[in-house]
Each structure stands twice: as structure tokens, then as C-alpha cells.
Amino acid sequence: MDKSTVxxxxxxxxxDLAIELIGIDKRFGPVxxxxxxxxxxxxxxxxxxxxxxxxxxxxxxxxLYGFYHADSGEIRVGGRPVHIADSxxxxxAGIGMVHQHxxxxxxxxxxxxxxxGAEDGAILNRGVARARAELQRLEKEYALEVDPDAVIEELxxxxxxxxxxxxxxxxxxxxxxxxxxxGVLTPAEADHLFRILAQLKQxxxxxxxxxxxxxxxMAITDTVSVMRRGEMVATxxxxxxxxxxxxxxxxxxxxxxxxxxxxxxPGAVKLSVRGLSVRDSRGVKMVDNVSFExxxxxxxxxxxxxxxxxxQLLEAIAGIRPAESGxxxxxxxxxxxxxxxxxxxxRRLGLAHVPEDRHHMGxxxxxxxxxxxxLGYHGGSxxxxxxxxxxxxxxxxxxxxxxxxxxxxxxxxxxTANFSGGNQQKIVLAREMxxxxxxxxxxxxxxxxxxxAIEFIHRRIIEMRDAGKAILLVSVELDEIRxxxxxxxxxxxxxxxxERGPEASEGELGLLMAxxxxxxAVAARPEAVS
Amino acid sequence: MDTILxxxxxxxxxxxxxxxxxxxxxxxxxxxxxxxxxxxxMLAAAFFAAAAAAVTGSAWLGLLAxxxxxxxxxxxxxxxxxxNRGNQIVSGVAINFIAAGLTALLGNSWFSQGGRTPQLFxxxxxxxxxxxxxxxxxxxxLVGQFYSQVVSGHNxxxxxxxLMVPFTWWVLFRTRFGLRLRAVGENPAAVDTAGISVxxxxxxxxxxxxVLCGFAGAYLSIGLQAGYVKDMTAGRGFIALAxxxxxxxxxxxxMWACLLFGFLGAIEIRYQGVALPMVGVLxxxxxxxxxxxxxVVLLAGFIGRAIPPRAGGxxxxxxx
Numbered sequence: 089m090d091k092s093t094v095x096x097x098x099x100x101x102x103x104d105l106a107i108e109l110i111g112i113d114k115r116f117g118p119v120x121x122x123x124x125x126x127x128x129x130x131x132x133x134x135x136x137x138x139x140x141x142x143x144x145x146x147x148x149x150x151x152l153y154g155f156y157h158a159d160s161g162e163i164r165v166g167g168r169p170v171h172i173a174d175s176x177x178x179x180x181a182g183i184g185m186v187h188q189h190x191x192x193x194x195x196x197x198x199x200x201x202x203x204x205g206a207e208d209g210a211i212l213n214r215g216v217a218r219a220r221a222e223l224q225r226l227e228k229e230y231a232l233e234v235d236p237d238a239v240i241e242e243l244x245x246x247x248x249x250x251x252x253x254x255x256x257x258x259x260x261x262x263x264x265x266x267x268x269x270x271g272v273l274t275p276a277e278a279d280h281l282f283r284i285l286a287q288l289k290q291x292x293x294x295x296x297x298x299x300x301x302x303x304x305x306m307a308i309t310d311t312v313s314v315m316r317r318g319e320m321v322a323t324x325x326x327x328x329x330x331x332x333x334x335x336x337x338x339x340x341x342x343x344x345x346x347x348x349x350x351x352x353x354p355g356a357v358k359l360s361v362r363g364l365s366v367r368d369s370r371g372v373k374m375v376d377n378v379s380f381e382x383x384x385x386x387x388x389x390x391x392x393x394x395x396x397x398x399x400q401l402l403e404a405i406a407g408i409r410p411a412e413s414g415x416x417x418x419x420x421x422x423x424x425x426x427x428x429x430x431x432x433x434x435r436r437l438g439l440a441h442v443p444e445d446r447h448h449m450g451x452x453x454x455x456x457x458x459x460x461x462x463l464g465y466h467g468g469s470x471x472x473x474x475x476x477x478x479x480x481x482x483x484x485x486x487x488x489x490x491x492x493x494x495x496x497x498x499x500x501x502x503x504t505a506n507f508s509g510g511n512q513q514k515i516v517l518a519r520e521m522x523x524x525x526x527x528x529x530x531x532x533x534x535x536x537x538x539x540x541a542i543e544f545i546h547r548r549i550i551e552m553r554d555a556g557k558a559i560l561l562v563s564v565e566l567d568e569i570r571x572x573x574x575x576x577x578x579x580x581x582x583x584x585x586x587e588r589g590p591e592a593s594e595g596e597l598g599l600l601m602a603x604x605x606x607x608x609a610v611a612a613r614p615e616a617v618s
Numbered sequence: 619m620d621t622i623l624x625x626x627x628x629x630x631x632x633x634x635x636x637x638x639x640x641x642x643x644x645x646x647x648x649x650x651x652x653x654x655x656x657x658x659x660m661l662a663a664a665f666f667a668a669a670a671a672a673v674t675g676s677a678w679l680g681l682l683a684x685x686x687x688x689x690x691x692x693x694x695x696x697x698x699x700x701x702n703r704g705n706q707i708v709s710g711v712a713i714n715f716i717a718a719g720l721t722a723l724l725g726n727s728w729f730s731q732g733g734r735t736p737q738l739f740x741x742x743x744x745x746x747x748x749x750x751x752x753x754x755x756x757x758x759x760l761v762g763q764f765y766s767q768v769v770s771g772h773n774x775x776x777x778x779x780x781l782m783v784p785f786t787w788w789v790l791f792r793t794r795f796g797l798r799l800r801a802v803g804e805n806p807a808a809v810d811t812a813g814i815s816v817x818x819x820x821x822x823x824x825x826x827x828x829v830l831c832g833f834a835g836a837y838l839s840i841g842l843q844a845g846y847v848k849d850m851t852a853g854r855g856f857i858a859l860a861x862x863x864x865x866x867x868x869x870x871x872x873m874w875a876c877l878l879f880g881f882l883g884a885i886e887i888r889y890q891g892v893a894l895p896m897v898g899v900l901x902x903x904x905x906x907x908x909x910x911x912x913x914v915v916l917l918a919g920f921i922g923r924a925i926p927p928r929a930g931g932x933x934x935x936x937x938x
């Protein structure tokens with residue numbers, strides 16, 4: 089790894105440290121999750137830990153919270169070495185944790201959840217009274233209002249998270265670890281959380297904030313540590329750094345925020361959609377008389393706010409959801425999309441599909457990587473010998489794809505569920521792209537994918553275009569659509585309400601996506617969009 | 619009037635083993651360990667209680683032996699499903715088979731009476747207890763008659779069973795043990811991150827289950843009957859499970875469900891072969907199937923969805 093980005097975790101100046109991790113090392117079988125990690129967190133600060141998915145942030149915090157044990161290394165709390173054997177020990181040391189997936193009992197009340205594990209005696213009466221009083225005090229002190237008698241599953245996610253924070257404070261936590269706390273929150277709820285954290289800091293609490301979102305780091309942290317592939321690569325004062333530097337530290341090289349690509353050279357029409365209408369499972373018309381064409385060697389991007397029919401459009405073209413009416417031509421041949429559609433036939437004809445939801449449609453998570461690498465193509469002659477699967481050929485094929493797509497860890501026998509989101513997406517992309525399709529349709533190529541993988545995936549998509557594939561791209565990330573597409577179609581309420589070139593401004597597309605320019609655009613739409 | 623009271627009295631007798639077994643299942647399943655081995659534990663307890671009572675001459679030692687046997691089987695279930703994270707259904711089925719085979723084998727080799735244990739005398743069993751004033755109040759219409767005929771005159775284990783209902787409610791909802799027990803059955807990860815051992819909490823629940831199944835088995839062989847007869851539980855463990863689901867894993871509702879099934883059992887005994895007007899003689903099989911039919915029908919249509927503890931049946935493994 090490149091040494092220039094490595095910096096020692098701290099200067100020897102005397103500081104009041106809440107937490108000090110020295111040489112923490114942890115392996116899970118073949119996966120080296122934490123490599124000799126040093127970390128120093130100052131008391132009364134908000135310390136961010138940023139890194140891509142799978143960089144080892146959550147593992148490190150789970151070790152600090154006693155959920156896992158480090159293979160080696162030392163933990164110091166308030167300057168004193170402590171042995172954290174389990175979560176009880178972490179709690180006793182004043183460490184509280186808000187997990188990414190809340191550790192709440194869904195049908196218990198707020199009060200019961202807060203008391204669990206800190207009941208204060210075998211019979212609850214006394215504990216209940218104390219918890220209620222303490223809860224009121226905490227609510228006042230930190231502006232964390234929540235009804236103690238509400239049942240968890242009836243609370244919105246933001247309030248459930250508040251209960252998690254209260255749980256930690258009730259146990260006397262001075263150091264609060266939050267693991268990807270904003271992933272489940274709406275922007276408004278996230279802003280509220282940030283206010284709460286600022287309040288906690290004011291009261292002298294130390295907050296460790298784990299995220300992979302740069303914006304959040306810049307917004308609330310005092311100090312930020314960057315992890316990459318199990319290593320701690322840098323610690324910076326947030327005020328002394330910027331988004332570009334952090335992004336570079338995270339992935340280890342400069343991220344191309346704008347994908348570099350040459351001019352497109354569109355050839356013959358490879359995918360032609362005419363008058364396609366699709367209803368969803370509730371019978372609501374989601375795609376309404378949509379027509380467009382995609383030529384060889386170009387990327388057509390479909391922009392739109394999620395839920396305006398893009399998903400159903402993709403599914404209908406892929407043969408997964410029967411269309412109500414319309415025609416689809418693949419390389420000039422009509423293919424059935426109404427009534428009974430046959431995704432397997434479409435694949436044989438040269439259509440490759442990267443589905444929007446890789447967990448639901450793209451992968452079987454409990455399978456080994458090599459099994460997913462051929463899923464859907466497993467009947468192909470190169471993977472079978474007689475009536476049996478040719479395991480050696482399949483694994484060799486999987487290893488080749490792992491190399492080419494830089495899938496980590498490079499282990500084709502690993503359960504797919506154990507790969508990070510970005511690597512799982514690469515497994516799907518490798519499978520679909522390596523079939524050398526004529527038409528490639530891709531839904532949300534980088535949803536839940538970390539920065540480094542995004543760049544890689546974007547480059548691969550451009551390469552496919554330059555190799556003469558016709559590519560239909562659906563994404564709710566407007567940046568992604570704008571940087572990849574040669575032409576942009578905007579969908580609103582099931583219809584294509586406009587077509588723009590890649591130079592279209594964000595504002596212009598935004599108006600179309602919001603349906604404001606839409607009506608005029610539809611009226612003025614030229615008959616043949618190409 | 620007497621007929622009705624007799625029928626009710628019989629209902630209570632039939633309900634007691636169901637109630638004990640269902641409460642046993644309640645502890646185990648609320649902690650996330652499904653248990654279809656209630657039947658087997660009860661059977662083993664019935665056998666060992668009767669055997670120990672016959673050999674030692676003491677009902678109390680019999681009860682202890684029954685509880686001991688049942689707890690051992692409960693620990694086997696716990697070891698398989700908690701420690702080794704095995705499938706809880708398979709483990710439960712195995713326990714039922716072990717109990718059926720073991721009691722037959724040991725019964726034959728120890729007593730040579732075709733699987734029976736020797737007939738027990740009054741001092742070797744739990745005898746009916748007349749509650750205070752039962753005789754005096756017998757002449758008071760309704761309330762007094764009900765008291766002396768239905769409430770009074772059961773053995774000690776029966777009273778223990780009914781006292782267990784409010785006690786179980788209290789344990790579950792008013793003690794630390796109960797709070798943790800319910801929590802491990804719903805979201806063991808929440809308990810683990812609170813620094814409490816999921817394994818130990820589940821083992822304790824399974825042990826309580828064993829103790830109560832021991833009472834249930836002992837009630838049959840050294841309370842209701844005077845000795846062990848081969849396969850004497852006759853599916854009561856499964857009816858108890860039905861009652862538990864029917865009652866949605868709630869203690870007081872479990873009592874009512876068991877009384878209802880006990881009532882059906884009483885009808886089965888009382889009206890076997892009796893011709894009813896318009897209908898004629900009901901087939902025994904139909905009457906025996908009633909509790910199950912009732913469970914299916916009521917669950918399907920009237921009670922609504924019975925939602926089991928969320929983590930039920932799933933061995934707890936830390937992520938990764």
C-alpha cells in the first residue's frame with residue numbers, strides 16, 4: 089500500500105484520551121478484517137471513522153464493545169488498559185453502542201428495552217420506578233423525548249434509534265459508538281440525530297461515529313480516521329481536511345468524480361421498445377406507452393425519481409414482468425413481452441440484465457461465489473459435462489472473473505453473503521458482462537456500493553459501450569446518469585417526459601423529473617426518439 | 619345439576635396435566651426454544667415417578683424422580699438445540715421416541731408386568747385433598763356445590779398447577795428472569811449486546827420446562843392413576859402444544875384453553891358410547907379429534923393469527 093498516505097495516529101502531546109486502541113488485529117478465517125489498528129479518541133469530541141463497505145470499521149467497533157475478541161492488541165479506556173471480555177465489560181467501562189441494526193425487542197415497550205440487562209434487582213418494581221425517573225432526567229438533559237410506554241414496533245425508525253441512544257446513556261455510557269446511524273434515517277431524522285450528537289458532545293460525552301458518507305463526516309465530526317481494507321490509514325482534524333482528500337484516502341487513489349469517456353459512435357438499433365405499457369402487481373399502470381431505441385455503442389440513461397415506472401420498465405424488457413401491451417425488438421427480432429415472457433430465451437438472444445435489487449433478484453446469498461457467478465447460465469455447455477456440473481470449469485471461470493473484476497476477497501468458495509455490497513455487485517456485473525451480450529440493461533449499478541467500486545463499475549460500463557454494446561441504464565442517482573449516459577430519457581408518472589443530451593444541467597433534468605416541465609415536453613415530443 | 623358438576627370436575631382433572639405441560643412449553647417457547655418433546659418428557663416423568671414411588675413407597679420421592687427424569691430430557695433438548703444449535707423440531711421428536719422406547723424397555727426389565735409399574739397404594743400417591751369447609755358448604759346451592767364438588771377434592775399437584783398460572787404471569791412480566799426470558803425469545807441479539815448470556819437464559823427456561831413436565835407426568839401416574847401404564851400420556855403433550863398456540867403463549871389464556879380441552883376430554887370419557895338424541899352414538903375417534911379440530915378452526919377463523927416468539931426455533935449465532 090502506498091506509504092505517503094499513512095500518518096501516525098497522534099502526536100505525543102498530552103491529550104485527554106477517552107479511548108486508545110493499540111495494535112488491534114483480527115481475522116475471520118481467511119479474511120483479515122483488522123490489521124494492527126491504532127486509534128486515539130479524545131474525550132469530549134465527535135470522532136468519525138470513515139471507510140468503504142468492508143474496510144473493517146464495524147469489526148473494530150464490535151471489538152471495542154466486546155462483541156468480538158481481538159486476536160491481539162490492547163484497549164485503553166481513560167488511559168487505563170482494560171480487558172473487554174464481553175459487552176457487559178464494555179458497558180461497565182462506560183462504552184455504549186448504537187448498532188446499525190437496532191438491538192431492540194420489537195414488542196417490548198421503550199421502558200422494558202431500556203431496562204433489559206440493567207434491571208436493578210430480580211423483581212422489576214423497583215427498577216421500573218428508577219428507570220422511569222432516570223429516563224425523564226435524560227430526556228430533559230439531552231432533549232431526547234420519547235414515550236416510555238410506547239411499543240417499539242409502533243415507533244418510527246428515528247425514535248427507535250433514540251431509544252438505542254437512551255439505552256446506552258441509561259447504562260452510564262460516557263463513550264457512545266454509532267455504527268452507520270444514518271443509513272435508515274430520512275434526511276430530516278438524520279439532521280435531528282446530528283443535533284442530538286452535538287448536544288451529547290456539549291455535555292462532555294465522547295462520540296465515535298462510523299459512516300461511509302463523506303458529507304456526514306464533514307458536517308459533524310471534530311476528528312476523522314480513515315480505514316481502508318482493514319488498515320487505519322490516516323487521522324485528520326476535520327477542519328484541516330476536505331472531501332477530496334478523504335475520498336482519496338478511503339480508496340487509496342484519486343477518485344474520478346467525473347467519468348472520463350470518449351465520444352460515442354452509435355451504430356445500428358439493437359433494442360427497440362414501442363408503445364410499452366406495464367401494470368404492477370396492484371394493477372396500477374406504472375409504464376404508460378413508452379417508446380425508445382438503444383443503438384449499439386451508446387448508453388441510454390433513464391432518469392427519474394424512484395417509483396415513476398423505471399423498475400417495471402426494466403422488468404418488462406427483461407421478461408420478468410409481463411407487459412400489458414407494446415412491442416420489444418431485440419437486435420431486430422420481435423420478442424414476446426406481453427402474456428408469457430421468457431427471460432431465459434431473452435438471455436439466449438443476447439440480452440443481459442443486472443437487476444436493480446441484487447439481493448432479491450441477482451444473487452442467492454447463501455451460495456458460494458462461484459455458484460452465483462454462473463447463475464442463470466449454469467446450463468451452458470462450458471459449465472456442464474454430461475448431466476453433471478463441471479465444478480472445475482465453474483471455479484476456473486469464477487476465478488478468472490474475480491481477477492478481472494477485482495472482487496475481494498478473492499475466494500470463489502466464500503459464501504456470497506460474506507462479500508461487501510460493492511463486491512456482490514461486481515459478481516453480478518461480471519456474470520452478465522462476460523456473456524458478451526448484444527444488449528445490456530442495468531438497474532441501479534452502484535446502489536449500496538462504496539466509492540472505489542463505483543469508479544470501477546462506471547469504467548466497465550463505458551468499456552462495454554466502447555465495445556459496441558447497446559446499454560440501457562436506470563438509476564436514481566442523477567450524477568451517475570449524467571456522467572455515463574450519451575442520451576438521457578426522463579421518466580415521470582410512467583411516461584418518458586423528455587430527452588436530453590449528457591450536457592443537460594442538473595436543474596433542467598430536475599424540473600423534468602419533478603414533472604414540472606413534463607407536460608410541455610410530452611406535447612412537444614418528437615415521434616421518433618433517437 | 620349433579621351431571622354438570624361431575625362433568626366440570628372431570629374437566630378439571632383432565633385439564634391439569636395439559637395445563638402443566640402447556641405452561642412448561644410456555645417457558646421454553648417464550649425463550650425461543652420450540653419444544654414438541656413435551657409428550658416425551660411427560661411420559662418419562664410418569665414412568666419414573668410411578669417406578670420410584672413403587673420402590674420407595676413415597677409419593678414425594680416419586681415426584682422428585684419424575685421431575686429428575688424430565689429435567690434430564692429437557693437438558694438433552696437444550697444441549698442439542700442451544701449449545702449445538704441443532705434443529706429444535708428434530709431434537710423434540712427424538713426425545714419423544716427416546717421416552718417411549720426407554721419407558722417400555724425399563725418397565726419390562728424392572729417390573730416384568732408388560733410395561734406397567736406395580737399398583738400403587740394410597741400412601742404412595744398424591745391423594746385428593748378436601749378443602750376446608752367443603753362438607754359444610756356442599757348443601758349451599760350453586761356456589762357451595764361448585765366449591766365442594768369441582769374446586770375441592772383434587773390432589774396437591776392439581777392445586778400447584780392452577781397456582782402456577784398467576785405465578786407464571788408474575789414471573790414473566792414482573793421479574794428480571796421473565797423480562798430476559800421474553801427478550802431472548804424475541805431478539806436474542808438485543809440480550810447479547812446488553813451483556814447477558816443468551817445461552818444461560820435459554821437453558822434456565824428449558825430447565826423450568828422440564829420441572830413442569832415432571833409435575834405433569836407425575837400427576838398422571840401417581841395422582842390420577844395408581845401406577846404407570848404404557849403410553850399413558852396418550853398425546854396430551856401435543857394437545858398442550860395446541861393449547862399453547864391457541865392461547866398465543868399467554869399464561870392465563872393457556873389456563874382457559876386447557877380447561878376447554880379438558881372439558882372436551884371429559885365429554886369424551888363421559889359420553890363414550892352414549893347415544894345422543896337425533897345423532898346417535900358419536901364415533902370415539904371424532905370426539906378424540908375434537909381438540910385438534912377445534913384448534914385448527916378457531917385459529918383459522920376466530921382467534922386471528924397466533925404470532926409465535928420471533929426468534930422461536932432459530933438457534934442463536936452471533937453474526938458472521
